[in-house]
Amino acid sequence: MIQKTSPEIGGFGHSVKRKEDLRFIQGKGNYLDDVRLPGMVYGHMVRSPYAHARVIAIRTEEAKKLPGVLAVITGEDLAKAGLAWMPTLFHDKQMVLATGKVLFQSQEVAFVVAEDQYTAADAAELVEVDYEELPVLVDPHKSTDADAPILREDREEKSNHIFHWEVGDRDATEQKMKSAPVTAKLKAFFPRCHPAPLETCGCVMDFNSSTGKLTAWMTSQAPHAHRTVFALVAGIPEQNIRVIAPDIGGGFGNKVPVYPGYVCAAVAALTIGRPVKWVETRSENLQSTGFARDYHMEAELASDKEGHMSALRVKVLADHGAFNATAQPTKFPAGLFSICTGSYDFSSAFCEVDGVYTNKAPGGVAYRCSFRVTEAAYLIERAMDVLAQELKMDPAELRRRNFIPPDKFPYLCPLGWNYDSGNYEGALNLALEKIGYTELRQEQAEKRKKGELMGIGISSFTEIVGAGPSHTFDILGIKMFDSAELRVHPTGKAIMRMGTKSQGQGHETTYAQIVAQELGIPASDVVIEEGDTDTAPYGLGTYASRSTPTSGAAAALASRKVRDKARKIAAHLLEVSEEDLEWEPGKFSVKGAPGKSKTIQEIAFAAYTNFPEGMEPGLEAVNYYDPPNLTFPFGTYVAVVDIDKGTGEVKVRKFVAIDDCGNIINPMIVEGQVHGGLTEGLAIAFMQEISYDESGNIQGGTFMDYLVPTAIETPHWETGHTCTPSPHHPFGAKGVGESPNVGSPAAFVNAVVDALSHLGVKHIDMPLSPWKIWQILKEKGVAE
């Protein structure tokens, strides 16, 4: 049971206004590009115009001659320091600056440093590179063909194949597929897309030669992990590296990896002896940094004629580009993609993923997604509609027949995950009721008679977030715990420092609310600090919806440690035994004597002024939280669309999102997260794709052709909740930031296919652009 707090305290359930807003609405935020240090100079990257080419020569003389230019660094220069290559976050390495050859268009080739950014850009133009073009590999399906060019000459294994990964029971699944009365098959491509936070990536590297300390200001979602990577790769002692992630203008997974620009700027700062700033342009961000998805997927479902499913088989070809710079937990080459059984009770399942290299930018990151769960949720939720169509069954009914029932939790799925809790039908029922499902189906039937195209799409997704338990989860060997360090001042105010890093999620407010809930100290009296590795406790950072499940839990447990000590001090002050005290948020009272009490503020003062003999003074606590399991947020989303037969344009008329993220800290912030995630899901479903032509030229490398929805395309979102608390999380929360981006693409595509299903359309790959839809309408003879 969550104890209710007053609005003044502002614990759980209060829509406390965000503390961070005051600086942002006045233009007083401190983002990376706002960092200005004395003597600071600017870096600019020279990039490859070719997707695959041998680098014959790099001539830097003309660039160096330009007044104001301080250095031009090439791969050969870095090689001398052993830094031409760096490890990726997943069992591979990546070129910092090209040596020998380039492997994707826009790859980093040289780094120019100058007194100002205009001169740096001018000088970059003067760097002359001779290339000899090589055959380009764009299609991942051709990557293992006998005549495919071998991209990675640095590897011992002369193949473009990176990994094969499988999980589940292949034979049992095969048998069920063979004997099933009905099978449904879906081939779906989840296109390469990009997180595209509004602020691009960048850094300011400042090396103090007198102390030997490197201060690295970075757009980092994981500052502590980045510090350790720098220490291991560059050999700088870890105490001499301070990573500071200032305010971050959105991350969505894009700011998890280490990029070549960071390394180049650090090397330049060491070489030149002045602080070096490097900030990407938008085009550089879209063309070279961590993309997401790019999964070529196949799913097969086995079912009886009444729609009771027995087995799922999934096969994926994953395009990782030139380097496997994916950011996944070490044991999971396809992340948590094996959550592809979704919300359904299969007796057998089998999933296999093969990763390959192509001449494309390296990745892929978990874009607003817990390590490939978006791809998984899209696949299963799309496949459910394909089976429903095959069975001529209502897609809601098919889902209902196959949900894991609430009394089966904790539920061990055939691919090995132990789902902590769920009530999938509850969320489905509420969503259908809110959208008016029965009436919509009637309206659709009437519209079809008139030749109008309208569709309804359901997605009853399950997530798997909060990585993760140390027995299973690590990145480069570092276990995926997270942390909180709480210090209560003598006047009862507090500061808490965290291992995570907000990029807009409102941590300064929600973490303060956790302290408010657990200790009764008003949220407004609690300062939250993150992102400075010299002050904050070690943690793995913010991505994969892990902040509330891990650091949030640590915040609660650190608060409870403080409360335990506060109880001892209260007993001392009130001259009773600890057992005689009862707690309500903000004070301890003597049982049966409610007038006799001590507030947490009085107790805090006593912790420094009047503590029991033998007790250590002060009031602070640290917690490093190693979660016992992951959390499994879920929900049902329903989209209603109308299709314009003249233009192929799809209008999202109505959208209802029912989320179950367990207990909620701040309803306003949760709703905001859902709005934002749905809008990113809309973009993926209808507008966004980074594709490549046959020469490896990027299509979609600027905001002119990689489209971000404006307020005009974005529909009105209706939200709602069911609440199934996580049984193992200290306050029953599950995480929510990514659910809307994970669950919504299938709802949109299901709605569009539903609108066209009577014409024989079974699947359309994203993005569902007007041009693509209009072509289908034309083919079916219904275009106007």
Added chain:
Amino acid sequence: MTTKNVINITVKVNGKDHTAAVEPRLLLVHFIREVLALTGTHIGCDTTSCGACTILLDGRPVKSCTVFAVQVDGREVSTIEGVAQNGALHPLQEGFKEKHGLQCGFCTPGMIMSTYALLQKNPQPTEQDIRWGISGNLCRCTGYQNIVKAVQYAAEKLSAKKETGE
């Protein structure tokens, strides 16, 4: 440092005159951010798409990444730093906070400048008016719904102020 071809300009920024010698190619956004050190105006793209750099030029919203500093010689520029007056937040700023109209905050200054101009021209905008009014400003976090509410909040507050003659 290089000897560069520079031109003297005088620009009124947030009510105060600034004179500087600038290269003809210097973008207004860099003049604002680097020369005047007003870093509330942000840069989010290189194709005039995102609107994070929106400022007011003689009262009209303009993307400052696509104007040269020399073009604003003798003209008046307003940035996010000039929106709060005498330490009091503008109703738009209040609205963004009250209605959760921002998350990462990177687009927020541009959004506020665009909607500031919108409300000057159209004090009682419909939801559709507001959506068109911010259609040149991209936000990756909010889905715009709460930005619409923030602007409605400000419109109501401003019209109430007008009625009471404040």
